[in-house]
Amino acid sequence: MHLSIRNTAFILLALALQNCTYSQTSNDQKKNTMDNTKKEPNPVYSHDDSSKVTLSNDQWQKILPKDVYAVARLKGTERPGSSSFEHSKEIGTYYCAVCGNPLFRSDTKFESGCGWPSFYEPISKGSIVYTPDHSYGMERTEVECGRCKSHLGHVFNDGPPPTGLRYCINGVVLDFEKAQDAAKKYDSTH
Ligand SMILES: [Zn+2]
Numbered sequence: 336m337h338l339s340i341r342n343t344a345f346i347l348l349a350l351a352l353q354n355c356t357y358s359q360t361s362n363d364q365k366k367n368t369m370d371n372t373k374k375e376p377n378p379v380y381s382h383d384d385s386s387k388v389t390l391s392n393d394q395w396q397k398i399l400p401k402d403v404y405a406v407a408r409l410k411g412t413e414r415p416g417s418s419s420f421e422h423s424k425e426i427g428t429y430y431c432a433v434c435g436n437p438l439f440r441s442d443t444k445f446e447s448g449c450g451w452p453s454f455y456e457p458i459s460k461g462s463i464v465y466t467p468d469h470s471y472g473m474e475r476t477e478v479e480c481g482r483c484k485s486h487l488g489h490v491f492n493d494g495p496p497p498t499g500l501r502y503c504i505n506g507v508v509l510d511f512e513k514a515q516d517a518a519k520k521y522d523s524t525h
Pocket of ligand 1: 480483
């Protein structure tokens with residue numbers, strides 16, 4: 336009896352995960368979001384430098400806020416609906432919050448309703464790397480930053496045209512720069 340209830344619960348959980356509903360953030364992780372003081376400046380963060388970054392997790396832990404570290408380096412998942420980017424309609428560019436690598440343009444963002452910021456196409460082929468993910472008994476494709484190999488989220492085949500892809504990304508590992516901010520910065524440096 337107990338076994339069948341547990342099996343049913345597992346199947347329901349697996350189905351929920353398949354439908355892009357990740358497990359809830361633990362209470363410990365919620366507490367940790369209170370302690371996000373950066374300990375050391377990030378020496379590799381850049382929107383222009385595309386050279387690969389290979390810091391160890393020990394090094395990243397000294398640099399990144401705890402919530403960013405937990406998702407980016409430990410492959411965690413933020414609580415669904417917790418990112419202000421999920422419903423943002425602002426025009427601009429989304430960068431990797433760990434290394435500054437350009438990842439997605441706002442015009443490829445769409446409302447997936449899955450609880451995380453969703454995009455149908457990365458900025459360039461090299462901005463993302465893909466890894467098979469067999470966790471939770473499912474076959475999924477993990478997406479990582481092409482520059483620093485931080486965990487970003489997963490990509491699914493149920494997105495809108497033209498790609499049919501849904502990049503389901505943790506908002507905590509994204510930095511956003513508005514298009515007009517970028518233009519101002521360009522003007523001031525050229
Ligand atoms: Zn990165």
